[in-house]
Amino acid sequence: MMPNYECIKVENEDRVTTVTFNRPSKRNAMSPQLNDEMLEALTRLNGDPDTDVLVLTGEGESFSAGMDLKEYFRDTEHDPVSSERAKWTMREWSYNRLRLFPRVTIAVVNGWCFGGAFMPLVSCDLAIAADEAQFGLSEVNWGILPGGLVTRDIALSLGYRDALYYALTGKTFGGQRAKEIGLVNDSVPRARLGESVKELTSTLLKLNPQTLRSTKEALRHSASMNYEQAADYLAAKAAQLGTRDPEEGRIKGMSQFLDTKEFKPGLGAYRRDVFDA
Numbered sequence: 001m002m003p004n005y006e007c008i009k010v011e012n013e014d015r016v017t018t019v020t021f022n023r024p025s026k027r028n029a030m031s032p033q034l035n036d037e038m039l040e041a042l043t044r045l046n047g048d049p050d051t052d053v054l055v056l057t058g059e060g061e062s063f064s065a066g067m068d069l070k071e072y073f074r075d076t077e078h079d080p081v082s083s084e085r086a087k088w089t090m091r092e093w094s095y096n097r098l099r100l101f102p103r104v105t106i107a108v109v110n111g112w113c114f115g116g117a118f119m120p121l122v123s124c125d126l127a128i129a130a131d132e133a134q135f136g137l138s139e140v141n142w143g144i145l146p147g148g149l150v151t152r153d154i155a156l157s158l159g160y161r162d163a164l165y166y167a168l169t170g171k172t173f174g175g176q177r178a179k180e181i182g183l184v185n186d187s188v189p190r191a192r193l194g195e196s197v198k199e200l201t202s203t204l205l206k207l208n209p210q211t212l213r214s215t216k217e218a219l220r221h222s223a224s225m226n227y228e229q230a231a232d233y234l235a236a237k238a239a240q241l242g243t244r245d246p247e248e249g250r251i252k253g254m255s256q257f258l259d260t261k262e263f264k265p266g267l268g269a270y271r272r273d274v275f276d277a
Contacts, residue, residue, distance in 0.1 A: 002044060007034035009059070010041055015052040016201050017045060024060030027112050029068040032076070032086045039093040046102060052209050053201050054101060056124055057108035063133065066115025067147055087148070090116070095149055098123040099220070102213050104204050108197055109133045109175070109184065115147050122153035125216055127183070128197060129175035130190035135183065136172040157183055206269045208249035214241040247272060 002010045009020040019041060021028035045051055058064055067073065067090075076083040098105060098120055107124035114136045121127060129135075137154070139146050146154065146167055154163040162181040166173065175187030188196045204212065218237045222230040242250065253270040256263035263270045 002041065005037045005041065007031065008037045008041060010045075012050055015050060015205060016055060017048065017051040017053070018055040018057065019045075020056075021058040021062075021064050024058075024062065026068060027062040027065035028058040028060070029065045030090065030116060031068040031071040032082070032089065033071075034068075035086065035089040035093060039089050039097065042093055042097040042101065046097070052103055053204050054103055054105045055108055055197060055201070056098075056105065056120060057110055060111070062112040063107070063109040063121070064114070064117035065112050066117050066138075090119075091148060094119040095123055100217075103209065104212050104216065106197065106200060107184075108193065109135075109178075110190065110193060114138050116150060118146070118150045118153055119148050121183070122157050126185050126200065128193065128200065129178050129184045129187040130193050131175040131187050132190045133175040133178070133187075134172050135166075135174070135178050136170065137167045138170050140168060141170045206272070208245065208247065208269075208272065210241060210245040210247075211249055214238075214244070 005022075007021070007023055009018075009022045011018050011020075019038070021030070021034065023029060023031070023034060045054065072086055072090075076086055094116075104126065105124040107121045107127040109121065109127060109129040110133065111130065112134050113121060113129075114134075115138055118135075118137070137146050137150070139150075145151060151167070154167060158166075158181050165171075173181075175184065178184045179187040186196065214237055218234055222233055225233060249270065249272075252272070253263060253265065256270050257265060
């Protein structure tokens with residue numbers, strides 16, 4: 001049973017858990033309390049047997065306007081202990097816990113997404129935006145660098161010129177532009193956002209969750225390795241999948257393709273509800 005949080009909502013339906021930033025009056029700006037609640041929620045959900053996909057979104061008209069300037073910065077500037085704790089908590093949940101979450105994660109950008117909100121956005125595996133969403137790296141407008149690890153995140157997720165352009169100008173851009181530059185996978189009219197998310201989660205729920213977990217881990221970790229290191233790591237990762245998958249997906253898929261001829265790997269997932277010996 002999840003606690004009742006004040007700054008976020010956690011809801012589960014059909015094995016999809018949706019975590020919603022819930023400070024709409026503040027455009028879901030991330031305060032120290034919100035960050036504390038996100039860290040606790042992700043810690044609890046990490047081992048939740050009823051979660052196969054995690055969706056992260058915002059209440060109302062915003063995904064998140066970034067860091068709460070008053071509560072996160074001004075209220076802690078003369079309290080170094082609180083300031084360091086706030087920074088650690090933000091980095092821990094939005095980078096370490098979310099990026100390495102053992103299920104597929106989807107950022108659903110329903111509206112404003114500014115500054116520090118780029119950290120959880122990029123940490124999610126997949127992202128869908130509303131065409132009407134507005135993105136912006138506004139830090140340059142008030143004399144600071146893109147907050148936290150945002151500078152590293154945009155260098156990772158955007159092309160070099162696009163990352164520099166938006167970080168140096170502070171200009172905003174919409175959902176379709178976010179798709180063009182690779183910040184999100186897709187952008188649709190806000191009225192279709194829920195439908196689009198449902199389509200994506202339905203696809204993911206048909207797939208073997210342990211294969212999904214190993215695939216995301218393999219992609220995230222091997223990207224920074226040289227070819228020799230990657231070859232060794234990926235071979236070990238493939239062997240690990242064979243031991244961590246209780247439904248023995250490889251055996252099912254091979255049997256349904258070679259024996260019963262009911263499965264074509266290029267056209268969809270094997271049937272997880274049967275076993276063919």
